[in-house]
Amino acid sequence: xxxxxxxxxxxxxxxxxxxxxxxxxxxxxxxxxxxxxxxxxxxxxxxxxxxxxxxxxxxxxxxxxxxxxxxxxxxxxxxxxxxxxxxxxxxxxxxxxxxxxxxxxxxxxxxxxxxxxxxxxxxxxxxxxxxxxxxxxxxxxxxxxxxxxxxxxxxxxxxxxxxxxxxxxxxxxxxxxxxxxxxxxxxxxxxxxxxx
Numbered sequence: 001x002x003x004x005x006x007x008x009x010x011x012x013x014x015x016x017x018x019x020x021x022x023x024x025x026x027x028x029x030x031x032x033x034x035x036x037x038x039x040x041x042x043x044x045x046x047x048x049x050x051x052x053x054x055x056x057x058x059x060x061x062x063x064x065x066x067x068x069x070x071x072x073x074x075x076x077x078x079x080x081x082x083x084x085x086x087x088x089x090x091x092x093x094x095x096x097x098x099x100x101x102x103x104x105x106x107x108x109x110x111x112x113x114x115x116x117x118x119x120x121x122x123x124x125x126x127x128x129x130x131x132x133x134x135x136x137x138x139x140x141x142x143x144x145x146x147x148x149x150x151x152x153x154x155x156x157x158x159x160x161x162x163x164x165x166x167x168x169x170x171x172x173x174x175x176x177x178x179x180x181x182x183x184x185x186x187x188x189x190x191x192x193x194x195x196x
Contacts, residue, residue, distance in 0.1 A: 002100040005093050006039045006135065009106040009115055013140070014041035017105060020145035030089060040093055042106070046083040047076040047118045049173050064185040068178045074170055076118055090119055094127035102127070103152065105135040113158055114165035134158050 008014040011030075018025040018032035018039045025032040031040040052059035052069045054077075059069060078084035094102060102120070106112035113134075120127065132155040137148035176196065183194035 003035075003096075003098050004037050004101045004103055005096075005099045006037060006103040006105045007090065007116055007119065008039065008041045009044065009112055011041050011043070013105070013107075014039045016140050016142075017135075017145055020142035021149060030086070031093065038093060038099065039105075040090055042090065042115055042119060043083070043086060045111075045115055045118075046079060046087045046090075047122055048079045049169070050075045050077050052177055062181050062185050062190075064182060067182055068174070069181075070174065074173070076122060087119065087122065091123045091127065094120070094123045094130070100130060102130050102132045103135055103149075104132060104155075104158075105137075105148075108136050108138045110161045110165035110168070113161040114169065117162050131155070 006014075006017060008017055014032060018034075021034075021037060021039075023034035023036060025034045025037075025039065031038055033039070054075060055069070055071050059066060078087050093099065104113070104116040106116045120132070133152040134155060134157070135145075135148040136153055137144045179196035180194065183196055184192070188194040
């Protein structure tokens with residue numbers, strides 16, 4: 001049986017979505033399910049960009065002459081052990097052969113777009129072949145949720161928001177990592193990091 005997997009940004013939103021959609025949902029661990037739908041949740045940002053030394057071990061030691069650090073492509077990892085556990089559970093649901101559609105129901109905005117896309121990006125390859133739809137709602141009323149699911153948006157329509165979120169995130173990393181290391185190596189010390 002084909003099923004949709006809906007991923008929300010927070011547990012409370014997943015509960016509200018399951019309560020608003022048609023059908024009877026039962027709670028199963030950290031998600032809600034009906035015969036046709038699974039509603040799961042992240043807990044905000046589950047993945048983060050890796051530190052510079054994950055690209056090259058020489059960056060473990062802060063040396064001014066190594067700057068700027070500009071990776072060819074950004075790498076991501078689970079934020080912490082709890083995030084890794086949630087990410088693993090979401091990836092398992094995304095890879096389930098019964099799941100044929102993924103629905104991004106994270107918060108309406110660029111950060112919600114990026115949270116979902118990074119969960120998908122770090123998922124096993126078989127999850128990447130499934131179509132993605134976007135449920136866009138900012139009101140948590142049952143009617144607003146039902147309206148959003150009655151008018152799911154195409155993933156392609158949301159790509160400019162994803163690009164904006166990625167650009168902001170990558171710029172933060174580039175400026176933060178390089179400026180902090182530059183200032184610290186010139187005017188600070190190991191004990192006095194000048195965070196910029």
